[in-house]
Amino acid sequence: MTSGTSGSERQPAIWSAKRIGRTALLLLTGWWTLRLLSHPADGCLLDLANLPFHEAGHVLLSPFGHILHVLGGTLGQLAVPGLLAWYFLARRNDAFASSFCAWWFGENLINISTYMADARAQALPLVGGGDHDWTELFFRWNVLDERSVARISFATRSAGDVVMLLGVAWSLLLVLPSATRSGIVLRLAARFPRAVRLLRD
Numbered sequence: 631m632t633s634g635t636s637g638s639e640r641q642p643a644i645w646s647a648k649r650i651g652r653t654a655l656l657l658l659t660g661w662w663t664l665r666l667l668s669h670p671a672d673g674c675l676l677d678l679a680n681l682p683f684h685e686a687g688h689v690l691l692s693p694f695g696h697i698l699h700v701l702g703g704t705l706g707q708l709a710v711p712g713l714l715a716w717y718f719l720a721r722r723n724d725a726f727a728s729s730f731c732a733w734w735f736g737e738n739l740i741n742i743s744t745y746m747a748d749a750r751a752q753a754l755p756l757v758g759g760g761d762h763d764w765t766e767l768f769f770r771w772n773v774l775d776e777r778s779v780a781r782i783s784f785a786t787r788s789a790g791d792v793v794m795l796l797g798v799a800w801s802l803l804l805v806l807p808s809a810t811r812s813g814i815v816l817r818l819a820a821r822f823p824r825a826v827r828l829l830r831d
Contacts, residue, residue, distance in 0.1 A: 649805060652726055656801045659733050663794045670740045670787055677741055681757065683707045697770070700763050704742055711735040725828055726804045733797025739790030746783035750776060803829055 662674045687706015692699040715731035718724040748754045749764040756762065768774040773782065803811060811829055819826045 652801070652805050655730060656798070656805055659730065659794075659801065660798050662737070663733075663798055666737065666740050666794065667791055670790075671744050673741060673744070674737065676734060676737055680707045680738055680741055683710045685757065697767075700761075700766055703763055704745075707738050707741070708735060711738060719827070723827075723830070725830060726801060729797055729800035729804060732800065733794050736790045736793030736795075736797055739786055739793060743783045743787035743790060746786055747779065749774060749779050749783075800828065 662676075665672060666674065684703040684707040687702035687704070687709070688699060689702075691702030691705065698705075711731045711734040715728045715735065718731060719728035745754065746764045746768075749762060749768050752762050752765055754762075765774070768779060768782075773779070803814065806814075815826055815829050818829065
């Protein structure tokens with residue numbers, strides 16, 4: 631008498647460790663997104679990582695003039711998730727990692743919008759003291775009036791909201807069961823062939 635394996639044993643696990651980890655990260659980013667949409671000034675845990683990238687941006691761009699030195703903090707904290715999103719998609723074919731970095735880019739925009747909105751009041755504590763980046767930039771660009779600051783910070787926050795939501799939606803598609811995602815990929819390929827790689831993981 632030979633022993634065989636059951637059908638359930640022969641089938642691959644529906645919830646692999648990789649999929650469980652991705653789903654957990656998706657739930658976390660989804661929760662953070664809802665929180666930031668309603669209370670953008672509260673920030674999230676990733677702001678602890680954003681800060682050193684912000685400061686590094688100031689240092690790296692300091693040789694290129696005062697304006698780029700001041701703007702370098704903002705550019706630094708946007709460059710890291712932006713470049714990582716490109717790297718994971720173009721070099722590693724890891725669409726999920728890229729989707730998270732896209733979400734992170736949007737989260738940075740929220741963080742930056744809060745800093746922008748503080749340009750007049752200057753109530754936020756600054757690391758090491760020093761000048762407020764956006765107070766100086768808005769003053770130099772002649773947009774430090776209350777209306778302009780509100781408009782620019784709101785537009786930046788709105789862009790962050792959109793990018794975060796797109797990042798969450800992208801991640802959600804990538805944790806769907808393979809059969810469901812394959813159907814979406816086939817429909818997408820018919821209309822947007824270049825976008826197919828966004829869902830291949």
